[in-house]
Amino acid sequence: MKQGLLLINLGTPDSTDVSAVKTYLSEFLTDKRVIDLPVLLRYVLVYLIILPFRAKKSAHAYQSIWTEQGSPLLIHNQQIANQLQLKLGADFKVVLGMRYGSPSILNALNQLKECESITILPLYPQYSSAATGSSIEEVMRLLAKQEVIPSITIIRDFFQHPSYINAQTKVISHHMDEDDFLLFSYHGIPERQVQKSGCKTVCQEACPTVSSINQGCYKAQCHETSRLLASALNLTENQYTTSFQSRLGKTPWIKPYTDELLSELIAKGIKNLAVVCPSFVTDCLETLEEMGIRTREQWLKLGGKKFTLIPCMNDDPDWISAIIELIKK
CATH class of the missing domain: 3.40.50.1400 (Rossmann fold)
Structure with a gap:
C-alpha cells in the first residue's frame, strides 16, 4: 500500500485578470483564521473595503511577476512535488494542494484515497494559525467526510530542523x-x-x-x-x-x-x-x-x-533532500 505525501502551500490566482485575483482574494481573506474578526465585520471589511480597492492593485502586482508558464509559486511547488516523486519512488504518492485556488486540497486528497497513511506537510517553516493552522483545519474538515480515514502524520513546523x-x-x-x-x-x-x-x-x-x-x-x-x-x-x-x-x-x-x-x-x-x-x-x-x-x-x-x-529554496536539491528527511524522521 502506497504512502501519501500531501504538500500544501497558500495558493495563487488562476490568472492575472482582476476577476481571477478578486476570486482568489475573496477565498483567502474571508478565512476566519486569516482575518480573525467576527464574521459580519470580516465580510464588511473584505467585500466593502479591501476587495474594491485591492483587487486591481494586486492584479497589477501579479502581472509584474507572471511567467509564460504561469504563477511562479505554482510552478515552483509543482517542481518540488515532481522532484520528490522521483526521489521517493513508487512506494509514495506525492500530491500538491493549495489552501486557496487550484489545485485544491480536496483534489489532492481525492488522489490519495488509496493510501493507507498520509503525511501532511504545510510548506510554512514557522507555524502560524493563519497559514499552517488554516491548512491543517481544512485537511481535517475534508477527511472527516471520508468513510475510511487514513493514518495521518502532520508536520506542524520545521523552523529549526x-x-x-x-x-x-x-x-x-x-x-x-x-x-x-x-x-x-x-x-x-x-x-x-x-x-x-x-x-x-x-x-x-x-x-x-x-x-x-x-x-x-x-x-x-x-x-x-x-x-x-x-x-x-x-x-x-x-x-x-x-x-x-x-x-x-x-x-x-x-x-x-x-x-x-x-x-x-x-x-x-x-x-x-x-x-x-x-x-x-x-x-x-x-x-x-x-x-x-x-x-x-x-x-x-x-x-x-x-x-x-536571495531566491527562495524552490526545488534546490538540498531542499528536496531536507523534505525527505522531514517526512522520514
Whole structure:
C-alpha cells in the first residue's frame, strides 16, 4: 500500500485578470483564521473595503511577476512535488494542494484515497494559525467526510530542523557577498494573533529562545530561525537583523516592519543589503514583487548602493533532500 505525501502551500490566482485575483482574494481573506474578526465585520471589511480597492492593485502586482508558464509559486511547488516523486519512488504518492485556488486540497486528497497513511506537510517553516493552522483545519474538515480515514502524520513546523537550516544556509551563502548586511524578512501577522497563540507579551525586539512556554509563537520561531541561520553563516549580531513584511490594514502587526526598517539601516551606514525571506520556501508575489521590485526601489531611493534578493529554496536539491528527511524522521 502506497504512502501519501500531501504538500500544501497558500495558493495563487488562476490568472492575472482582476476577476481571477478578486476570486482568489475573496477565498483567502474571508478565512476566519486569516482575518480573525467576527464574521459580519470580516465580510464588511473584505467585500466593502479591501476587495474594491485591492483587487486591481494586486492584479497589477501579479502581472509584474507572471511567467509564460504561469504563477511562479505554482510552478515552483509543482517542481518540488515532481522532484520528490522521483526521489521517493513508487512506494509514495506525492500530491500538491493549495489552501486557496487550484489545485485544491480536496483534489489532492481525492488522489490519495488509496493510501493507507498520509503525511501532511504545510510548506510554512514557522507555524502560524493563519497559514499552517488554516491548512491543517481544512485537511481535517475534508477527511472527516471520508468513510475510511487514513493514518495521518502532520508536520506542524520545521523552523529549526537541521536539514531546513542547512538547505537555506547554502542558498544564502551562494548569493551573498562578504560585505553584505543580511536582512531576514518574514511574512508578518497581526499582534493579536501572536497573543492568541499563547504568547502573552509581544516582544519589541528579538524574542527569547523557543521553549514550552512560547512554542506556538510565530514571532519567536522566526527569530529562532534567524539565529540558527546567522550562526550557520558565521554572522555576528551587527551583520544581520530580522523584520516582518506584507502587513495589511491599520491594526498593529509584529515589528519591526521591513519597509520602515530600511531607513534605519541607511542611517547606520549600511549600503549593501542582501534580503532573504525564510518564511517562504518558494518564490511568490511577496518575494518577487514586494521585495524584488518595491523594496529594491525603496532601498536605492534611500541611498543604498546594492540590493540583492536571495531566491527562495524552490526545488534546490538540498531542499528536496531536507523534505525527505522531514517526512522520514
